[in-house]
Amino acid sequence: MQIDNTVLAKLEKLSHLKIDDSKKEEVIEQLSGILNYVDNLNELDTDALDPSFSTLDGGTPLREDTPREANNIAKDILSHAPQGKDDFFIVPAIIE
Template identity: 85%
Template sequence: MQIDHTVLEKLEKLSHLRIDDSKKEAVIEQLSGILTYVDNLNELDTEALDASFSTLEGGTPLRADSPREADDIAKDILSHAPQANDDFFIVPAIIE
């Protein structure tokens, strides 16, 4: 896929971003470089690999699921809030 000004305009519209005219060429160059890199990945032969292939021996390491005492993190955070009540932030209403 080739990135040009038409594709960039479509990406701007879809992402609701506006790219400054002076930076459009640089963005096109960067996006083209990313696509070239991803296209290089298509050259890898993955036919012999299982769909659940992992580079980690024995799978993903997991931490021990051990219970712990409740700490006062929530109280510490709420102590800095302008308004709080019963472990909740009080914020102004935005919908009437």
């Protein structure tokens, strides 16, 4: 995928970010570099690998699954949000 001004404008709209005109070329170069780097992963031969392959010895460490008392984590997180209602974030619609 090639990043151009059209794609960058769409990303700006979806992310609700405004990129200064003087920085747009730099951002396009950076995003293109990221996509090229990620595209290198397509060159890896993973056909012989098990889908659950892990580089960690013994697999992924798990924590003890212990029940906790009800807490106010959701209310604490939502207290920092610009808008929230009934334990949910309220965000602008992005689908036209």
